[in-house]
Amino acid sequence: MSKSVMRRAGVAVTALAVIAGVAGCQGDDKKAADAPAAKARTQDRTAATKALTAAYEKTSEAKSAKVRMTMTMPASMEGGGDFEMTGVMGWEPTLMDMTVKGDAFQSEPGDPEQMRMLMVDNVMYMDMGAEAAKDMDGKRWMKMDIGAIAEQSGDKELQKQMTGGLENMNQDPSQQLAVLLDSPNLKHVGSEKVGGVDTDHYKGSLTVAEMIDANGSLDVLSDEERKSFLEGVEKAGIEGYDIEVWVDGDGYPAKMNVGMDSPEGAVTIVSEYSDYGAKATVQTPPAGETVDLMEMLGEIGEGLGAAEDAQSDSAAS
Template sequence: MRHKGTKADAIVVAAVMGSVVLSGCGEGSGSKTEGDGTPPSASGSADAQEQGTTEVRAAYDKTAEAESARMTIRMNLAAEGQTITSEGKGVLGLAEGDSVMTVTAQDETIEQRVVDQVLYQKVPGQKTPGGKPWIKIDLEKVAAQQGLGNQQIGDPAQTAAYAKAIADKDVTKVGTEKVGGVNTTHYKVSVDVSKLPGGDQMSKQLGPTLPMQVWLDDEGRLRRQQIDMTVKAPASAQPEGSTSPQQLKMNTVMEFSDFGTEVDAEAPPAGQVTDMTDKALQGSRQQS
């Protein structure tokens, strides 16, 4: 199998970050109330912002209640004047995070599955270093080493942590738009990374805030989510002889439709899989 470090890392990062954000924001508790001395116009604006915050916080729980959806994802990864675009489409289990997708990157089509927090990938016509068609990476182990913790990978029980990381001032209503023919409300959101589980480590990689945009349908479910971030590149993606950390700028847009669709995610037969987790962990350790 030809090794294209940047492309492989990009796809893995997309899978991991997609799972991280999908575990997203749950319903928050409590709301700010304005004092009697607040001018009516300011109070109205604050009330609207408060309502938007509540809707965004609740969106991930409401989306997860659908149990599954069809998803498309488009990611642009830019580093040192080069841009790599990957596109994926498939189905996603919103409770467990299992998925079956086809990903296209650098003119190659990759079959991808996530089953029980293990990422499997196969490039048709190519063999892994072990001579087998599939590779696998244990996402829980990678996340744990990076200080993210298992709870951040597709665990809906942790949604409250994201709700606490979003304050009223961090949500701005942009307007209304159609996404896939569906009416949606568009919000800009800023997540305080330090308030997330593993936030200290995440802050080193992502900075203090995670800027997102979300589009919610009339039932309060996610229809589109956009994330823009700058992350430190994995060592495997660093140019040879580089003495300074390479910065990767990543734009990811996910869209959801056909809620309740069936997800048939099964791990490939063990005899057809080469475990690349240790290599991924080694590359991760070399970052710091």
């Protein structure tokens, strides 16, 4: 498999991983306030919680939506650059059909301008393009069963982290709302237009520890593993998170902003949603047009092993 193919696969996975865990940490000023101000904040949070709880329930029941995501990552970050993802996502069951395009895909001559990515039954399929198919026996689709990869590793902690991350990879807007509802300083910012539609704008911030507590996919971790995860995130220079949502008159999120401040710079995702509840289906590519990443890596490893054995036999003789 060429370096170009592996790089494009890595870029795609990086983009999805960012979707899974990114959020911003601009935060609000936490100076002490007088009692009347504190009471006003409590009332504001109560009203905001009521509105977003209703939006959460409607969004959960919708089970699908069309989405356009724009992502910006520092160039110094692995897989960094600007990305745009458009398509449809579904939850319960989880599925995705997205087209991704961005700077990181076109760093070498012949690279495709965009990549289509599918996810269904916890398996990801990536259209690597016609050029990449030349390195994959004429097959342009790469299959990645992340759960199977984790299980094959034999590392139980890695299995928990990878499968938990996979659950988050296609995190639906209702789950983002659930996280935002755990913000201690949730507030209604005001009324704004998004794409010509009237919406109510809400915002809240969470510390790293609060975000971990709110993230249901991390419930599989033991207390020791959660502590280790928290220390790792803090060591990476991440201080906190912030989520913004604009809810339309029908009670659905029309737009969400999430991002994260890192030592390399700010990482942001802006998501715009529409057509909630529209039927979402994903047709996986035929097996004859698909290469399994694990099988390919296994064949490469066997080839390298045979070459090493031949060299050893030659040296011994």
